[in-house]
Amino acid sequence: MKEEQEPIKKVNEPNLIPQLTIDCVVFGFHDGNLKILLLKWKGTKGWSLPGSIVMQDESIDDAANRILKERTGLSDLFLRQFHTFGEVKRYNIAKHSKMLAHLIEKNLWFERAISIGYYALVDYTEVFPRPDEFSDACEWWELEELPTILFDHKKIIQKALQSLRLELNFQPVGYNLLPKKFSMPELQRLYEAILGKKIDPRNFQKKILKTGVVNRLNEVKKGVAHRAPFLYSFDCKKYQQVLEEGGLFFS
């Protein structure tokens, strides 16, 4: 019987970029509700973000897409890099030493790693979350009711949410979560879910229309008996132009 032996892992495993990771904050939206995707580490009660190392022959964008494809089954997602986390001591390594020992041994975990944060927006009814090899659950959590979060991932989640909210000021965040033709109340529900606050409908409509980035169509929403709302679509060309010229506020 031929016995196969694993090659001895060298320090600085040559096919990965040492001390660099990607962490993904996956926001799930459906019917006015915003959730977040978390993984439960095997043998612990702690939850973390979906993440991975970066391979030498892989761009950081490709690494983020790979992680999301593996966890959600989805590709071509609305995915944005939002911040890189590079404190010297991002987390208490001693606290997690037992949990991470086998990873550190395999050079898949470093005492210090710089993590590039990406956020994604998906329709959570389209996702079948799958745990990775280090976790035994992958589930959606309400933002207001998060479980125990490992490492510095709570900070990463907060920064992602802040970035997502601020990006509403200058770009068409989450257009992939709406039907191609949408009503103003549908767009407003998406924005309210992201902002975590109610917006005055008349102000909202006025502001959005003034930017010129949505076009009113000669159609109303079907299946609505009385006062059916008009339908709109995004004007992607105009949006691109606004983006290049400095965003919505000074447009």
Add this chain to the structure above:
Amino acid sequence: MKEEQEPIKKVNEPNLIPQLTIDCVVFGFHDGNLKILLLKWKGTKGWSLPGSIVMQDESIDDAANRILKERTGLSDLFLRQFHTFGEVKRYNIAKHSKMLAHLIEKNLWFERAISIGYYALVDYTEVFPRPDEFSDACEWWELEELPTILFDHKKIIQKALQSLRLELNFQPVGYNLLPKKFSMPELQRLYEAILGKKIDPRNFQKKILKTGVVNRLNEVKKGVAHRAPFLYSFDCKKYQQVLEEGGLFFS
């Protein structure tokens, strides 16, 4: 005579993070004019951004501050991380192999590096630019008249400018470039220099005042004979609140 011998450099020099760099886009503003700080590589006609490796015991923010302090002499700058550049082939290494040979040999340059971009805003009359050990000049350049730019640094400059412009939509960019009490035309000149376009003064004043992030003071600008403009100051508390609640556009 005692001969000192340099220790042999090991692969993955232990005191730096391998394959990670910082590049800084330093915007200089003065009197309505926006410039950018570039370094001329020794023995070439090419210019690049001020940048450096990151040490193992140094946060990425500290590394960026160190670079800026070394090149400009300034600390406590308005400094923002804006994007991380992680393509597999960010630049044509073969094209620059001669210029970089001594750096690659010393493990100070890698075939692939991920670069974290920071931008800074300074008053360029306060800066005495200093070249680093790899460059023989460090100078301000007009954005419209850039020289030959090395590597992918043109892309990094463009992304920095886009980020700076977009951040005007939701945060007090460049408040450090204005006197504590400033007139509306002074604020507008800063915004116009960054946006690279004229803004209608009445619209500008209306929009800025509506956000509530600047307070009108009971003072007018001195030394102006007729129709002296009122002075304003930033309301930092209000700005922080707007930032946390999702920016100016939906405030």
